[in-house]
Amino acid sequence: MKLYEELEKQLKNEPNFVSDNGELKKWVVINKAQNFDGELIALLLDNAALKAKFFVDVKGTLVFNQNLFVQFLEQKNYLNDSYTQYKNKVGLTIGGKYLKQRNEVALVWPFKDCILEGGQSREEQKREEIFFNEILAQDEITQLLEPKVLTNAKVFDKDGEHAFSSFTRDSELNKKRGLPENTLTDNLIIKGNNLLALHSLKKEFAGKVKLIYIDPPFNTDNDSFRYNDSFNHSTWLTFIENRLKFAKTLLSDSGLIFIHLDQIEEAYLKILCDEVFGRENYINTIAVKSSTPSGTKTVHKDKTIIKQKDFIVVYRKTSNARLNPQYKRKDKWDTHFNYFLDRKEETVRPLIEVLKEHKVLPNSSSIKDFDIENEKHRKFYLEYSDLICQTQSHKNQELKEKSRKLVDKVLFINKDAENEVMFYNGRQLTPLSKSLNEVIYNGKISRDFAMLLCDFWDDIDFQNTQNEGGVSFTNGKKPEELLYRIINLATNQNDIVLDFFVGSGTTACVAHKMNRQYIGIEQMDYVQELPTVRLCKVVEGEQGGISKELNWKGGGSFTYLELKKYNQIFIDQIEEAKDTKALLAIWEQMKAKSFLNYNVDIKKQDEHFEDFKALSLKEQKQHLCELLDKNQLYVNLSSLNDKDFECTDEEKQVTQDFYQVENK
Numbered sequence: 001m002k003l004y005e006e007l008e009k010q011l012k013n014e015p016n017f018v019s020d021n022g023e024l025k026k027w028v029v030i031n032k033a034q035n036f037d038g039e040l041i042a043l044l045l046d047n048a049a050l051k052a053k054f055f056v057d058v059k060g061t062l063v064f065n066q067n068l069f070v071q072f073l074e075q076k077n078y079l080n081d082s083y084t085q086y087k088n089k090v091g092l093t094i095g096g097k098y099l100k101q102r103n104e105v106a107l108v109w110p111f112k113d114c115i116l117e118g119g120q121s122r123e124e125q126k127r128e129e130i131f132f133n134e135i136l137a138q139d140e141i142t143q144l145l146e147p148k149v150l151t152n153a154k155v156f157d158k159d160g161e162h163a164f165s166s167f168t169r170d171s172e173l174n175k176k177r178g179l180p181e182n183t184l185t186d187n188l189i190i191k192g193n194n195l196l197a198l199h200s201l202k203k204e205f206a207g208k209v210k211l212i213y214i215d216p217p218f219n220t221d222n223d224s225f226r227y228n229d230s231f232n233h234s235t236w237l238t239f240i241e242n243r244l245k246f247a248k249t250l251l252s253d254s255g256l257i258f259i260h261l262d263q264i265e266e267a268y269l270k271i272l273c274d275e276v277f278g279r280e281n282y283i284n285t286i287a288v289k290s291s292t293p294s295g296t297k298t299v300h301k302d303k304t305i306i307k308q309k310d311f312i313v314v315y316r317k318t319s320n321a322r323l324n325p326q327y328k329r330k331d332k333w334d335t336h337f338n339y340f341l342d343r344k345e346e347t348v349r350p351l352i353e354v355l356k357e358h359k360v361l362p363n364s365s366s367i368k369d370f371d372i373e374n375e376k377h378r379k380f381y382l383e384y385s386d387l388i389c390q391t392q393s394h395k396n397q398e399l400k401e402k403s404r405k406l407v408d409k410v411l412f413i414n415k416d417a418e419n420e421v422m423f424y425n426g427r428q429l430t431p432l433s434k435s436l437n438e439v440i441y442n443g444k445i446s447r448d449f450a451m452l453l454c455d456f457w458d459d460i461d462f463q464n465t466q467n468e469g470g471v472s473f474t475n476g477k478k479p480e481e482l483l484y485r486i487i488n489l490a491t492n493q494n495d496i497v498l499d500f501f502v503g504s505g506t507t508a509c510v511a512h513k514m515n516r517q518y519i520g521i522e523q524m525d526y527v528q529e530l531p532t533v534r535l536c537k538v539v540e541g542e543q544g545g546i547s548k549e550l551n552w553k554g555g556g557s558f559t560y561l562e563l564k565k566y567n568q569i570f571i572d573q574i575e576e577a578k579d580t581k582a583l584l585a586i587w588e589q590m591k592a593k594s595f596l597n598y599n600v601d602i603k604k605q606d607e608h609f610e611d612f613k614a615l616s617l618k619e620q621k622q623h624l625c626e627l628l629d630k631n632q633l634y635v636n637l638s639s640l641n642d643k644d645f646e647c648t649d650e651e652k653q654v655t656q657d658f659y660q661v662e663n664k
Contacts, residue, residue, distance in 0.1 A: 003049060003050075004072075006049050006050060010047045010050060011024055011029060011043065012024060013043065014043055016039075030070055030073055033069050036064065044069075045062070053068075141630075142631050143636050144630055146199070146637060146638060147199065147200045147636070147659060148200045148634045148636060148637060149635040149636070149645070150200075150562065150655045151561075151562050151564040151650075151654070152562040153562075154559070154560050155557055155559050155560075156532070156535065156557060156560065164650070167184050167559070167657050167658060169181070169182045169185060170185040173185055176494065177494050183204070184204050184658070185517060186557075187518050187557065188518070188519045188558065188559055189508065189519075189522075189532060189558055189559070190519065190561050190562070191521075191562040191563070192523055194243060194521045195242055195246070196634055197500065197521045198246050198521070201250060201519065202250070203660075204660075207251070209251050209519075210254065210256070210492075210497065211255065211257075211487065211491045212247055212255070212256075212257040212498045213258045213486055213498075213507050214500060215501055216240060216260075216261065236268075237265075237269075240272065241272055244273065247500065248276060248277060250498060253317055253318045253320045254317070254320040256314065256316050256317070257314070257315050257316075257317075258313070260311070260478070261310065261313070262309075262310050263309075266313065270313060281316045281317065281318070281319075282314075283315060283323075284314055286312040286314065287309045287310075287457070288457045289459075290308070290309055290310040291307070291308055292463065312486075324490075325437075325452060326452075326485055327437035327451060327452055328439055330372060330449045331373070333367070333372050333377075333449075334435075335367050335368060336391075337389065337432055338351045339424075339429065340354040341387045341389050341410065341422075346412070347408055347409055347410060348410065351388060355380070360376060360380050381432060384432075386433045387431065389432065390430055390432075391425075391427035392427060393427060394427065394428040399411065402423070403423035403424060407425070408425065410429060411423040435451075436448060436450065443548045443549060444548075445549045457482075460481050462478075462482075468480055468545045477503070478503075478506045480509065480544075480546040482506075483506050484510050484549075487510060487516060491516055493515045493516065495517070496519070497511040498520075499519075499521070500519075500521040502522040502531050503522070503530070504531060504534065505530060505531025505532075506545075508520040509531075510546060512535065512558070513546060513547060513550050518558075528560075532560060535558055538554070539555065541553050541554025564634060565633070566594075566595070567594050567628045567629060568634055570589070570624075573586050573589075574586055574625055583620050583624060584609070586624065594629075595628070596627055596628060596629060597626070597629050605627070637655065637659060637661075640652060640655055640656075
């Protein structure tokens with residue numbers, strides 16, 4: 001048996017080296033070898049022929065000849081699947097090496113952003129769509145991240161859709177929020193790859209965004225990164241890192257970022273964010289109860305612990321960030337509040353006596369029977385919140401001793417003033433009014449008996465959000481109440497909120513209702529069917545989600561924009577193609593109109609198209625996508641007046657207005 005056949009047979013004993021279709025993952029093996037992986041070395045040592053070939057005896061110790069092993073794999077054209085063999089024939093390499101062999105990887109470039117499936121578990125509905133990614137090296141990224149030309153601009157308000165005329169730059173509003181007077185003040189929904197859109201926002205919004213909330217793909221086995229098999233974690237992390245590093249530049253010094261994900265990547269993301277934002281800027285990780293243990297997800301309860309929560313990782317840009325504390329309504333009476341203050345007599349009485357006198361509770365009751373869910377009881381404690389008190393310990397020994405000497409009398413410090421302090425029998429006396437805070441209760445936002453929210457949120461309903469906002473989005477739609485809480489926690493009115501995985505548009509819709517300026521970015525075509533339609537309903541005054549609590553009546557406007565496509569048009573066509581015939585027709589159009597990768601030899605591509613036809617449809621699509629120059633996926637601002645890109649007068653107007661540049 002030839003040595004490479006012996007090696008192939010031996011490596012197939014390790015499932016991690018084998019793809020779903022039974023082929024060996026060549027670059028996984030090379031990566032393992034380059035890292036002196038013990039699992040691989042042990043496998044080679046188990047075979048006498050491989051042991052003799054790839055190991056050197058040094059004074060009785062076997063040393064792995066890494067260079068020889070890697071050279072054998074590469075020079076023998078060994079372990080190439082049919083697609084890799086085809087790429088060899090057509091010469092799709094850079095400097096004689098394939099991208100996955102190069103160390104200077106800079107970007108994980110997805111050919112489209114994914115449909116958000118946040119919160120989707122392995123047991124729930126899954127997508128079968130293949131999501132192609134490409135690894136780009138540093139020397140290939142020349143114009144990719146330049147600002148892009150804008151197109152298809154339109155404005156939506158209560159009167160419907162309008163043609164774009166100009167952007168708004170409200171100088172008075174900008175003065176109030178401490179931003180340059182010419183800062184754009186329109187709400188924006190942008191269709192286009194989110195990494196490129198983020199870079200296009202730099203000139204206008206760098207250092208101005210107060211809150212970023214993102215709900216990126218969770219990296220489950222069935223989401224967008226499945227195609228990268230063993231590179232799953234590193235690819236996902238690079239994908240996220242590319243976006244976080246630049247998103248940080250958009251945050252203001254007092255800005256915060258909230259990243260919503262599940263347990264699969266939470267630990268990895270935390271380490272990545274420590275690097276991007278600085279470990280000292282980590283605030284906390286919020287655990288959010290997002291599901292109940294029921295249905296198909298409990299089938300494997302004997303093999304795993306059922307997932308019931310999501311995580312929201314929170315970082316600040318600098319120590320200037322400040323939060324607005326949030327509260328939730330208590331669900332039962334705190335029996336420590338058992339005193340009733342008599343200001344006239346400067347003493348206190350048991351609260352239970354007062355409740356009985358006011359006929360709130362019958363004579364046979366105890367303080368435990370005081371029920372905050374009872375409207376009669378609730379009315380009483382809200383009305384008398386300044387007089388219902390509890391006692392607490394205090395460190396001021398002088399005041400404690402002074403109050404003990406009064407014996408059953410209240411010691412007032414700064415009586416009747418805002419900073420009033422009371423002591424009773426050596427302990428501080430605190431009124432219930434200090435425990436009243438703004439909460440959502442019975443469809444209204446009101447002050448009520450509340451407790452401070454910390455890093456565990458279990459009070460938001462994730463189960464009935466599918467049709468919030470009047471649009472259906474069955475998997476991953478986040479409740480409006482969740483975004484209301486996050487936006488309240490991190491921003492004030494008129495602050496700028498950014499979501500660059502906009503999904504169904506929850507962030508933008510809630511920000512609109514809360515009078516925050518927002519920017520939403522999404523690449524998928526459904527951006528016109530979901531977030532745009534949903535926002536139009538918000539403008540019209542829809543009453544779903546958080547609308548009733550906010551007394552939302554409609555109003556406001558937003559501007560819809562797209563990044564102008566060029567090579568991306570061909571990628572969209574490739575994704576939609578149903579067979580090889582359609583792909584071959586697209587290839588002919590690509591030769592005539594697209595910008596191809598500089599190392600593509602068209603003659604070789606055409607010479608070997610019989611081999612191309614022998615590939616699977618997925619491999620054919622992947623190959624055509626790789627032939628395109630990624631720097632020309634969208635039209636760069638620098639090409640606005642280039643006749644080859646045929647930018648219209650309308651596109652020139654909106655682009656020049658957005659970037660505040662003059663026509664040349």
